[in-house]
Each structure stands twice: as structure tokens, then as C-alpha cells.
Amino acid sequence: MGRFTPLLLIVLALTGCDRFNQINVKDICAQHPQMCSDLNPDGWCRAEKANIIKHRFEQSHSPTDKLNYDLLLDFERYKKCIAKASQIEHIKLKEKKTERVKGLLTAERELKRLARETRDSMSPHLLYYHWSRFHNDEALKHFLEYEKTNQLQYPEMQVALATYYIKFDRPKTIQLLYHALELYKEGDEVDPEIFRSLTSLFMKEEQLDWAYLWGYAGREFGVEDLDLTSLEALLQKQSRQLKPIREKADSYVDMIEEGRFVAPL
Known part of the structure; x- marks a missing residue:
């Protein structure tokens, strides 16, 4: 019997993953209404609500510290969204505002509870x-203390480390952000703040070509608020050619999206 235990564990683990992947938000709410009833029932903040409900469901079956962390971030995003939505008046259906205020109060309560418990x-x-x-x-x-361990070998944790070092060690921060990009796999959603930070850091280091490269690459990941026009003007003033920089940026974008980015030396 003992020799079959590893296989049994694998089967159970795969079954658990299948359950989480197959069940949708509508089914969770029908089967476990308590996971949904304290959130606003209308269409506002749909994505934020879905993340909360899915993580609540997973936490109820296989609780982990990582899921508590995910829920804290979920409720922060939901609070920001529903706070804005709760200010919108409905002429005919004013009760909708009340439902959104209920969602806002839920977010505040859950953030306090999760922070206290963790x-x-x-x-x-x-x-x-x-x-x-x-x-x-x-x-x-x-x-x-975890910095040199494999427990921080995830993109979001490398970015977390970067938020500490950015105050006093720009070269190390750049390397941490590069390593975050190296850790993304094909199909992963890439944090756009990495590109904003790299652009800002290289600007401060007066390496305008790299600042422009990462700002240009960031556009492919949804970064639209960087002043690339000013950077282009500065580079052209230095007689730098923009086309090679853009081509290198495009190649880095491809590598990041395909999960094969390697930090430049």
C-alpha cells in the first residue's frame, strides 16, 4: 500500500487543480452563496469580484499563506474599484448605491481581518x-532573510525586493527587475510597473538609450504614460539612432512573452 502513496497524492493533487479550474464564479455563488453575498451584486468591479470569489473558494478547500496574500491584494483592488463605483448615483435604482457601499464595507472589514490574522x-x-x-x-x-533562498524566485517577489533596494542601490534594483523578467514563463501576465521602474532608474543613471528601450518595450505591456517623445529628442540631440534601440526593445519583448528573456550584461 505504501509504495502507491506518491501516485495517489499526485492523482489527488491533479483532481484538486481540476476542481479549481473547472468551477466558475456562477457555480461557486450558487453552491456557496456566503462567498458572494457580501459583495455588490451588479456589474461593477466584475474582475475584482471574480478574483475574490475564486480565491475564497480555493482557500476554503486548501488554505495557504499565499492565498491570504492574494486575498489581501484582491480586496485592495476591489476596495479601490467599488469606492469609485459607490459614488455613482442611480436615478431610478438608488438601492444599487447601497449595495456598492455594502461591498466597500466588506472590503474594509476583510482587509482588517486578514491583516490581523496574518x-x-x-x-x-x-x-x-x-x-x-x-x-x-x-x-x-x-x-x-529569504533573499538568498528559492522562496523569492518568483517575479512578484523579485519586484518586492526591488521596492526595498530602490531607495539606495539602483544597480542592484535594476538586476532584480531584470531577474523578475527572467522568471516569467510564456503566457504569464507581466507586471507593467517593471518597465516604468526600469525607465526611471536608467534616467537617473543617465543611460538614456536604456531608459528609452524599456519605455518603448513597456508600451507592449500596457504602459502608456511615459514621455518617450522627450527621450527621443534627447537621444537625437546626442546623435543616437532610435531604430536600433527600438529593434532591440522589440526583441526583448518577444523573449519576455516567450519566457526566454536573459538579462543583458
């Missing part, structure tokens, strides 16, 4: 959260 966690994700949101220096100390 404040003693030693999970790197939650340590980073408590440092970045509440300036908890003890959490930061423990978070940095």
Missing part, C-alpha cells in the same frame, strides 16, 4: 505585505 506569519509574501503596508520593520528583517 501579522505573525513568516511567509515571505505576507512579511512583505506587512512591511510595505504597515512599515513593520520586523517583518522587513525576516523578509530579507
Whole structure:
């Protein structure tokens, strides 16, 4: 019997993954109404609500510190969205505003609850959260202890490390952001803040060609608020050719999207 245990565990794990992938938000709400009833029922903040409901469902079956971290971020995004939506008046259906206010109160309550319940966690994700949101220096100390371990070998955790080093070590921050890009796999959603940060960092380092390259690449990942026109003017003033920089940026975009980016030397 014992020799079959690893196979059994694999089967159970795959079954669990299938359950989470196959069930949709509508089914979760029908089967577990308590996971949905405290959120606004109308069409506002649909994506944010879906993430909360899915992570609540997963947490109810297989609770982890990472899911608590995901839920904290989910409720932050939902709160931002529903706070805006709750200010919109409905002439005929004013009760909709009340429903949105209920969602806002839920977000505030759940953020406080989750923060309280996770404040003693030693999970790197939650340590980073408590440092970045509440300036908890003890959490930061423990978070940095993970730096040389494989527990931070994820794009979001490399970006988290970068938010610490950016204040006093720009070269290291650049390398951390590069490593974050190296860790993305094909099909992953890439954090657009990486491109904004790289552009800003290279501007401060007075490496305008790299600043322009990452700003130009960032457009492919939804970054639209960078002043590339000014950078182009500065580069042309230095007699730099823009076409080779753009071509290199395009090649980096392809590599990032295909999960094969390697940091430049």
C-alpha cells in the first residue's frame, strides 16, 4: 500500500487543480452563496469580484499563506474599484448605491481581518505585505532573510525586493527587475510597473538609450504614460539612432512573452 502513496497524492493533487479550474464564479455563488453575498451584486468591479470569489473558494478547500496574500491584494483592488463605483448615483435604482457601499464595507472589514490574522506569519509574501503596508520593520528583517533562498524566485517577489533596494542601490534594483523578467514563463501576465521602474532608474543613471528601450518595450505591456517623445529628442540631440534601440526593445519583448528573456550584461 505504501509504495502507491506518491501516485495517489499526485492523482489527488491533479483532481484538486481540476476542481479549481473547472468551477466558475456562477457555480461557486450558487453552491456557496456566503462567498458572494457580501459583495455588490451588479456589474461593477466584475474582475475584482471574480478574483475574490475564486480565491475564497480555493482557500476554503486548501488554505495557504499565499492565498491570504492574494486575498489581501484582491480586496485592495476591489476596495479601490467599488469606492469609485459607490459614488455613482442611480436615478431610478438608488438601492444599487447601497449595495456598492455594502461591498466597500466588506472590503474594509476583510482587509482588517486578514491583516490581523496574518501579522505573525513568516511567509515571505505576507512579511512583505506587512512591511510595505504597515512599515513593520520586523517583518522587513525576516523578509530579507529569504533573499538568498528559492522562496523569492518568483517575479512578484523579485519586484518586492526591488521596492526595498530602490531607495539606495539602483544597480542592484535594476538586476532584480531584470531577474523578475527572467522568471516569467510564456503566457504569464507581466507586471507593467517593471518597465516604468526600469525607465526611471536608467534616467537617473543617465543611460538614456536604456531608459528609452524599456519605455518603448513597456508600451507592449500596457504602459502608456511615459514621455518617450522627450527621450527621443534627447537621444537625437546626442546623435543616437532610435531604430536600433527600438529593434532591440522589440526583441526583448518577444523573449519576455516567450519566457526566454536573459538579462543583458
